[in-house]
Amino acid sequence: MIDNFLLLFQAPTVAVQTLIDGILIGAILALAAYGMALVWGVMNIINIVQGELVILGGYITLTLANMTGIHPLWTVPIAAVVMYFIGYGIYKIVIHRVVDEDMFISILATFGISIILQQLMDQVFGADIQSADTGFDSWGYLDDAITLSQIHVISLVIVIVLATFLVLYLKRSKMGRAIRATAQDARAARIMGVDTDHVYATTYALNAAICGAAGSLVVMTWIIHPFLGLAYTVRSFLIVIVAGLGNMVGVIIAGLGLGAAEQYASFLIGIEFRVAFVFLLMVVILIWRNILLSKERRYLK
């Protein structure tokens, strides 16, 4: 661990390489986190199933690419559309029954859905670690001391495009306005003629679509596995609590930061503790922020 720490200073290229890798992965995490912030802000639900939706998106890409032989990149929009309908279905079957309940109930309900999805994916796709082969190379700089994987860069571009589209959709479209109105005050929005149930369904489906696209990128740049979902849920949650609800810029910065922090941590303490680091970081940030608030006799709400 100390050796690796010193290595970061002796070979600055390693430090730069780790930073770049981390930031490129962080962009995907930010995308999933934005979806979580959307559902949290509009519906007041912490969506524990978030990570499973990401992984499911990855499996859609993988299945399509293996079955039809098309390049995995083209499956990103397909995964998003399929996940949109799956999200809509999940809302209509379960979520609309718990949307007005206590937050604890919705956490438990989405936890239950996440267990169902995990086990279904395990049954259908098998418990192996999988990833999609994109056939892309990487660019090398400084005699290949620093490499830039092309698929990571492409996925960063896709994330930027999707994020721009999302922001425009929420700002400009009629549905986007209804979603923002519901987030501000659901009761007032209902009085003004907004069909809030439809808004909730769309928001949840939109979140699932975002997760689907994110998962599709994850399977190309990284790996997927039926039981990796919870880590993505916690990453999203972590990014949202750091950035705050409805703050796109904050989510992106926090996402990139988390990606970099994770990459450095797994370099320093070993990749086997990467997930543990993410979970502990979340606990530490929660407690730390709460202690800061408690000095003013307040607490995290």
Add this chain to the structure above:
Amino acid sequence: MNNSMIKYGLIGIAGILAPIVFANFQVQLGFLWLMILFALTWDTQGGQMGYNSFGNILFFGLGMYVCAMVQVGLVYDVGVYTAAAGLDSGKLNGEQYLTGLALGMGAAAVVGVAVAALIGSGILGLRGHYFAIGTLGLGIAFGEIFAGWDYVGAGSGLAPPPFPDELDFLGGRNLFFYYIFFALAVIAFFTLKKIYASRFGLALNAIRDDEDKAEAMGLRTVRIKTISWCVSAFFLALAGGPLGMLVGFIDPRETAFAGVTFGIWMVLMAILGGKGTIWGPVIGAAIFHVTQEFFWSFLLGWQRVAMGVLIVVIVVFFPRGIMGWLRDTWPDRFGEKVDESVPQEGAAQ
């Protein structure tokens, strides 16, 4: 001899005789008492104190590892033992086994309570859903740490020493551990019953109802919350060791820090029975465990999917639990007077 004495007597006799009558189901029956212990100790925070923890499994897993490490460590070097997993060298004789178990459970209890006390004041300062997710993260983080720690076998787990043949006069491994779980569940039940009836129990309920007011009334809420967590941690850590030895293999994510099975089941069982009551978790655990065993027998391969469906169904359609339903239906049996002249709008809340 009043009513409740008869009730406890019958349950006690049933608990003692059950594994002898149904000798084929000793393991399942042992798990039943463990589930009751899970639900009871979870309800101390979730039901009585209003702190919905998803991470109480942490103490269970910690206890399991500490107990196994002490038991092995008294005779062998733990690192060498785990590295040579599956070899025949890991046998203990009866005396070593029992001393190891006793000392291990003791050490586990100490470690569990110490960890609860240490992290309690920090994490119990969180409220509502932040507490729920924070504890969830903590439980899984510990699982991941043990899954990366080579000394205790990392991800491939740790196999506690097999039950020595010379101890067969105790009735065999399954019966022996059955009685340990039975005893732990019974002790936990009466301890918690005593606590809930005391001033401390009232303080717990005060925190659940309005923590700020409770603090304003002069209750030391941080201390009370931490002590209550320590009580749960004590029983969970004690139960961890015997379970590891009953199962015969400790997988860091699946057996010890099993957040998505035991960790969530303990919440569900308490909710199914009825949060905030002493009998609710017991009834909920019994029903849940029997259902779970049926799933296991009839839906093999899909039982875990079925468990997920069961969780969603309970949460969505039955959030007040069996005791809550009984209470709504026959309020007078619970000592609540219903004034029929007043409209009962929203009385259920």
